[in-house]
Amino acid sequence: MQAAEIRAFVVETLAEMNYDTQGIDDDTTLGPAGVDLESLALAELAVRVEDKFGVRFAEEESEELALMTVGEFTKTVAERVGSVAQA
Secondary structure, three states, X not given: OOHHHHHHHHHHHHHHOOOOOOOOOOOOEOOOOOOOOOHHHHHHXXXXXXXXXXXXXXXXXXXXXXXXXXXXXXXXXXXXXXXXXXX
């Protein structure tokens, strides 16, 4: 699975969730000062990514996710997809 495909899905999902995706790049944070996802929106994004790519996020990770940039989140998902594929 390529990171570009995951990133495209993340941006598309944010648009579906009515977030402004203009200007989002790999350095844009998911939380405050970036996309500004609140905890429920972050949880929804995580669930959609889990469903699409077969990865899992623990509830304890929500604060970490809010601090991640789009690029970091994409990389994390890509690594987990790789781990699932190898299992």
